[in-house]
Amino acid sequence: MSDNYLTASRGIKSWITTVDHKRIGLMYLFSVLTFFLIGGIFALLIRLELFTPGQTIMDPNTYNKMFTYHGAIMVFLVIIPSIPAALGNFVLPMMLGAKDVAFPRLNLASFWIYVAGAIFATSALFLRGADTGWTFYTPYSIRTNTTVILVLTGAFIAGFSSILTGLNFIVTMHKLRAPGLSWSRLPLFCWALYATSIIQVLATPVLAITLLLLMMERILGIGIFDPKLGGDPVLFQHFFWFYSHPAVYIMALPGFGVISECIPVFSRKPIFGYKAIAYSSFGIALISFIVWGHHMFVSGQSELANFVFSLLTMGVAIPTGIKVFSWVATMYKGQIRFNAPMLYALGFLEMFTIGGLTGVFLGTLAIDVHLTDTYFVIAHFHYVMVGGTIMALLAGIHFWFPKMFGRMYDEKAALKAFVLVLLGFNITFFPQFILGAQGMPRRYWGYLPEFTLLNQISTIGSWFLAAGLFYTAFYLGRALIKGERAPGNPWGSLTLEWQSPSPPPVENFTETPVVKSWPYEYRPQNS
Amino acid sequence: MFFVEAHAASLPLSGSEIAHSWDLLWYFLVWLSVFFFVLIVGGMVYLAVAYRAKMGAKPKYITGNHLLEALWTAIPTALLLIIFVWGYVVYNKMSRAPSDAMEIRVVGKQWLWQFQYPETGRTTINEVYVPVNKPVKLVMSSEDVLHGFFIPNFRVKSDVVPGMYTSVWFEANVPGKHQVFCTEYCGTSHSQMLAQVVALSPEDFEAWKAGKKFENIPVAGQEPAQSVAMRDQVRLVAASATVGSLAEQGKKLTETKGCIACHSADGSAKVGPSYKGLFQSQVATVDGKNWLADENYLRESIENPNAKIVKGFQPVMPTFKGLLTEAELNAILAYIKSVK
Numbered sequence: 001m002s003d004n005y006l007t008a009s010r011g012i013k014s015w016i017t018t019v020d021h022k023r024i025g026l027m028y029l030f031s032v033l034t035f036f037l038i039g040g041i042f043a044l045l046i047r048l049e050l051f052t053p054g055q056t057i058m059d060p061n062t063y064n065k066m067f068t069y070h071g072a073i074m075v076f077l078v079i080i081p082s083i084p085a086a087l088g089n090f091v092l093p094m095m096l097g098a099k100d101v102a103f104p105r106l107n108l109a110s111f112w113i114y115v116a117g118a119i120f121a122t123s124a125l126f127l128r129g130a131d132t133g134w135t136f137y138t139p140y141s142i143r144t145n146t147t148v149i150l151v152l153t154g155a156f157i158a159g160f161s162s163i164l165t166g167l168n169f170i171v172t173m174h175k176l177r178a179p180g181l182s183w184s185r186l187p188l189f190c191w192a193l194y195a196t197s198i199i200q201v202l203a204t205p206v207l208a209i210t211l212l213l214l215m216m217e218r219i220l221g222i223g224i225f226d227p228k229l230g231g232d233p234v235l236f237q238h239f240f241w242f243y244s245h246p247a248v249y250i251m252a253l254p255g256f257g258v259i260s261e262c263i264p265v266f267s268r269k270p271i272f273g274y275k276a277i278a279y280s281s282f283g284i285a286l287i288s289f290i291v292w293g294h295h296m297f298v299s300g301q302s303e304l305a306n307f308v309f310s311l312l313t314m315g316v317a318i319p320t321g322i323k324v325f326s327w328v329a330t331m332y333k334g335q336i337r338f339n340a341p342m343l344y345a346l347g348f349l350e351m352f353t354i355g356g357l358t359g360v361f362l363g364t365l366a367i368d369v370h371l372t373d374t375y376f377v378i379a380h381f382h383y384v385m386v387g388g389t390i391m392a393l394l395a396g397i398h399f400w401f402p403k404m405f406g407r408m409y410d411e412k413a414a415l416k417a418f419v420l421v422l423l424g425f426n427i428t429f430f431p432q433f434i435l436g437a438q439g440m441p442r443r444y445w446g447y448l449p450e451f452t453l454l455n456q457i458s459t460i461g462s463w464f465l466a467a468g469l470f471y472t473a474f475y476l477g478r479a480l481i482k483g484e485r486a487p488g489n490p491w492g493s494l495t496l497e498w499q500s501p502s503p504p505p506v507e508n509f510t511e512t513p514v515v516k517s518w519p520y521e522y523r524p525q526n527s
Numbered sequence: 528m529f530f531v532e533a534h535a536a537s538l539p540l541s542g543s544e545i546a547h548s549w550d551l552l553w554y555f556l557v558w559l560s561v562f563f564f565v566l567i568v569g570g571m572v573y574l575a576v577a578y579r580a581k582m583g584a585k586p587k588y589i590t591g592n593h594l595l596e597a598l599w600t601a602i603p604t605a606l607l608l609i610i611f612v613w614g615y616v617v618y619n620k621m622s623r624a625p626s627d628a629m630e631i632r633v634v635g636k637q638w639l640w641q642f643q644y645p646e647t648g649r650t651t652i653n654e655v656y657v658p659v660n661k662p663v664k665l666v667m668s669s670e671d672v673l674h675g676f677f678i679p680n681f682r683v684k685s686d687v688v689p690g691m692y693t694s695v696w697f698e699a700n701v702p703g704k705h706q707v708f709c710t711e712y713c714g715t716s717h718s719q720m721l722a723q724v725v726a727l728s729p730e731d732f733e734a735w736k737a738g739k740k741f742e743n744i745p746v747a748g749q750e751p752a753q754s755v756a757m758r759d760q761v762r763l764v765a766a767s768a769t770v771g772s773l774a775e776q777g778k779k780l781t782e783t784k785g786c787i788a789c790h791s792a793d794g795s796a797k798v799g800p801s802y803k804g805l806f807q808s809q810v811a812t813v814d815g816k817n818w819l820a821d822e823n824y825l826r827e828s829i830e831n832p833n834a835k836i837v838k839g840f841q842p843v844m845p846t847f848k849g850l851l852t853e854a855e856l857n858a859i860l861a862y863i864k865s866v867k
Contacts, residue, residue, distance in 0.1 A: 059795070060715050133712050139689060140672040140714060227690025233673060234688060267578070268586040273596050298675070299686045300693045303622055307615060314607040318600060325599040328567055331574040333587035338579070346571060353567045357560040360607070364614035366549055366621060367556065370682040373675055373710035437537040437553075439679030441710045444718035448706070524585035 004406065004503040019104035020506060024111050025090030026404065029397075032086050033473075035077040035118065040466065042070035047428070047462040050455045053447050060445040064131040065146070067443060071134030076155045077118050079389050080247065083254035084200070085114070085165050087396045088193050090404060092169060094497035095187050097178025097515065099507040102171040106164055114161035121154025133443060135244075136211075138225040138236045142218050149215055156211045159204045162250070166200030169193055178496065180515035187495045187519045188277055192257025195281040199246045199253075199288060207243035210236070234300050241292035249288040251385060253281055255392030256323055259345050262395050263327050265493045266342035267334030270520040273326040280319035287315050297368045306365055313363035320356055324349065339491065340414035344395035347422050351387025355380060358433065376436025379429045387425060394421070394472070401476065402490050406503040407483030413475035420468030427461025495519045540748040542680035542701045542726070548617050549682040556610065621683055624696035628662035631655060635667065635674035635687040636845055638716035638798075639785030640707065647736060650850055652784045653722040655707075657699060658732035664696040670845075675710030678724055680747060686711050699726035703747030715798050716788035777862025780855055789844065792866045799844060800837050802866040811838045825860055 005022045015023060046066050049056045058066070089107065093100050101107050124130050130148040132141040141148055173194055177186070214236070216222045223229025225236045256277075264271045271277060293301060293309030327349060336342070358380040362368050371377065402408055431454040436442075440451045447455065489498040494517075500509050541547050578586075632643040633655075642655040657663045667676055669689040677684040681697040699705065709720035725744055727735060735741065781787050781802075789798035800810075806825070810818045813836045818824055827834055829851070832844035851859070 060718065060797075064712075064715070064717075131714070137673055137712070140712065143672065144714070227688075233690070268580075270588060270590045272589065273591040276591070276596055298684050300688050300691055306618070310614060310618075311611055314611045317607055318604055321603045322596070322600060324567060326596075328571050328574065329592075329595065331571065331578060333589065334574075334578045335580040335584055335586045336575055336578050338575075346575060349571050350568050353564055357563055360560070360610060361553075361556050364552070364556065364610050366614045366617035366682075367552060368614075369618065369621060369684050370549060370679070372684065373677070434537045439539050439677070439706070439708065441675075441677065441708045441718075443712040446718045520590075522586060523588055 003505070004501065005506050006405070006503050008506045017108070019100070019108050021089050021093050021100045021104065021107060022404070022504065022508075024107050025086055025088070027111055028081055028089060028114070029086035031115065031118070032078055032082050035073050036082075038122075039070050039073035039078055040469065042066050042073070044462055044466055046070060047459040049445065050447070051459045053449050053452055053455075055446070061131065063445040064443070065129040068130050068133050068151075069125065072121060072130070072151055072155065074385075075134050075247075075251075076121065076158050077114075079251045079385055080158075080162060081114060081165075082251075082389065082393050083258060083396060084169070084193055084196050084250070085110070085161070087258070087393070087400065088169065088254060089165075091400060091497055092190060092193055093172060093176065094403075094500065094504065094508050095190055095495050096173065096176055097181060097496045097509065097513040098172065098176035099509075101168050102175055103168050107168055110161045110164040110168070113164070114158055117154045117156070117158030117161060119154070120157060121151050124148070124150040124154075135240060136214060136236075137240075138214065138217070138231075138233045139227070141214060142226055149218060152211045152215050156208055156215075159208050159211075162200045163204045166197035166204075169197045170201070178513050178515055181496075184275075185515055185518040186278075188260035188271060188274070188281075189254075189257035189495075191278040192253045192260065192281050195285040196250055196253045199250050199285050203243045203246040203250075203289070206239065207247075210239035210243065213239070234296070237296050237299055238292070241295045242289075245292040245295065246285075246288040248381075248384070249284055251389050253284065255348070255389040256281065258392040258396040258399070259327060259348055260323075261493075261495065262341045262345040262399055263330045264520045264522060265399075265491050266337050266339055266345070267331050268336075268492075268522050269330055269332075269334040270522055271326070272329040272332075273322070274518070274520065276322050277326050280322045283319035284316060287312065287319070291316060294363055294368070297365060298372055310363060310365045310368075314360075317356065317360055317363070324353060324356065338415075339398075340409070340411060340418065341395045341399035341491075343415065343418045344391050344398060347418065348388060348391040348395060350422070351383050351391060351425065354430075355383030355387050358383065370439075371436055373441055374436035375432040375440045375442055378442050379432035379436060382429045382432075387429075391421075397476070399491070400497075401479070402486030403497060403502050403504070405480055405483075406486050406501075407479050408486045408490065409479035409483055410475050413471070417468045417472040417475065420464050420471065422468075424461050424464030424466070424468050428458050428465055429461070431455075431458045431461075494521055539679040540701065540705075541682075542678075542699055542705055542747055543682075543697050544700065545617070545620055545697065546680065546682045548620065552613055552617055555613075559606070559610075621696075624664040624694065625662045628664035628696050629657070630664050630666060631657070633665045633667040633676065633687070634670055635676065635709070635713075635720075636670035637672065637713055637843065638709070638720040638788040639845070640676075640709075640720070640722040641845075641850075649736075652847075652850055654725055654783060655722065656725045656727060656732065656735050658729045659699050659702050659726045661729070662696055662698045664694055666692050666694045668692050672713050673711040674713050674720065675708075677708045677710040678705055679708070680705040681724075684710060697724075699724065699747075701747045702726045702728060703745045703749070705747050719788040720785075773858050773861040774865040775862075777858035777860065777865075780851075780859050781862060784847070784851070786859075796839070799840055802863045804867055806864045806866075810835070812836055813838055822860060825863055826856060829856065829859070 005020055049058050049063050124147045127147040130146045130151045131144055132148050173190060213224050217225055223231045225231040225233050260271055260277055291309060291313045293305050294313045297306050362371060362380060435451055435454050440447055486502045488501045496513055499513055541550055630645055634641040640653050642651045667687045669687045674687040676687050683695040683697055685693045685695045705724040707722035707724060709717055791797050791801045792803055794801045794803040805820050808820050810820050830848040831846060833842045836842045
């Protein structure tokens, strides 16, 4: 057997200096999963502290640091790079029939910039920590005596990694498509990554500027945000959400792409409404830039702004709904197989539907006034970010695992883990909707006694979720070492990455593939 | 069904007219969501079971359906517009206080709420007394960082921002205590930055203005006994000893006046020094001097906190001069003395 990309060269140096998009994808994947573990441990500690109304295991200052680390790590170091940088890097060039991304060295630079950002951000852990929440709202973030500057610097640096990856992907999709791969034959995962890349390139610089201003405010006291110096704290929120709302779609759109790949393959059916799904990604990307104000309905923003932002926010639900309906319709008259990626795709649909519907609650002006800054919001965005993105990430990891490592995993173990994750997640987060509706505010170290029961249910759910995820790590780790050898195309997929051996050779294909049909041509006769 | 039970218990008491119109929209959204959840997830489960792979069966080649796609674009769009307009109408009621609303000024600071009555000049901490069935407008600002003023029973909330005024208004129609939370993260004692809206009958409110004290006011919507058992006072930090009734009163005052957000009774250092063993102890201050924590030291520390800053702590405590009566000071001192 000839060398594949894993065995072609050996040694640490061959990895850390590699320009192979597949190896860079794997390095991202392992970094992201490492930070997912760290962020997850913080989450478990948060839930444990909330098991009783008063102090359970830590004092309020420690708790405030815990939720800050949890949020900052999960957002900046896990969810944003998870699907685009890890799975996207591995899969995108192969889906296009290309040898690599357009700028392989830049791709390697993106990875190391991400690592540098991560080192800065996490170094705060060993100093005085950070206790501002991942949103860094002023004036608190200017006054706190924690090492928030390190986390800001980390997020600032990691942002450039995101910008460069987005740029790289856009150029790759324009320039490196295989012969015959017209735009209308592009797999939906690519469309989703294209829409994501646009947001990464256009929105991330705004975050960089915002964080830079905040650092200058802290170090030099320039007075952009501090009212004592003539600044405006609400202005910071506008800047912050101008990036961070579109960032929600940097996190979600790639996940939509994964789901759009999994459902047709395992239903043996063409995707329902290809064009609608592709365009709706761009619809979402566009609208994402003009709805940031819905995070600020009670911030002191004007009533007119609230009116406009609420109306525009409703616009997000339409393309998102189109996607969800299309995914479900794809299953109609299919021949559905319940392999692990499909299970996670179905889990995604359940959780993301709840996440999406509760998003309508929060977009509705009057309703948001009561619910904002409560546990309802926490539950909502975990249903979107974990129920959506992380489920899609798990679907994607299970889908492309055989391609990445040339091994199959234990499907029975995957089913058990999936059940634990699904139950654990819903038990953890569903009660938080009720807590929020009852009025329990977020970022509370202590709470009123009447909130105890629901908090305890939630905490117990977090243990099931953790058990499911640890079990997943276990059986995937086992599969890496002694899993059955995977064939080139175990799922019978029509996209190009599967038309190469598993694991693929260094430059992906032995000869440049030529595309003759669209990627969802699941005709009854060939299935 | 879990969802139905959950939703029956999901809302706090509706303590105002606006809360009722809010609830109506909420239930509309809940049931609409249940409908779409069943449609989508129920449909998904049905399709997963009905079209699971069978030996010899073939999938059907379908790439889309324009009518369906038009429907699931148009129907949600129409529904969303209705929801938007409805939400805006209720919001409009929430954000426009009647012109005859009684105004109370609110100052948020780490970590307490201060209320000022323009008419009488009276100031209260963490308790705002209002008459029922009369609109009340709270005009709020912050002395330090962002805070949020949230009264779940009235479904109103606003951030409290340094350097600008924001407001909420409500017309309470249920007498009793209504919980207030701080909802914008503000540091160590964010979760203890609590207050109560105390809604009194108009006669009682007049009596309160004239100086009458009200003891054991029940939580709104609950019988007095039940409410005392449930949560007459929010206490998250265990206080240990209580000696004599004056000390007990003092203990209560440390809860209602917000002292316990920063001062513990168990010896643990929070934002400020603990009460435990404080009385008659030697206290080292940042200027290198030592002081005996006698009654006058304690009084000065409450009324003029920045006079002597204890080593290891920041000069962040606001003054309570004029906010406590002599009798209340006596009670608090008695309590501090009792925590050994």
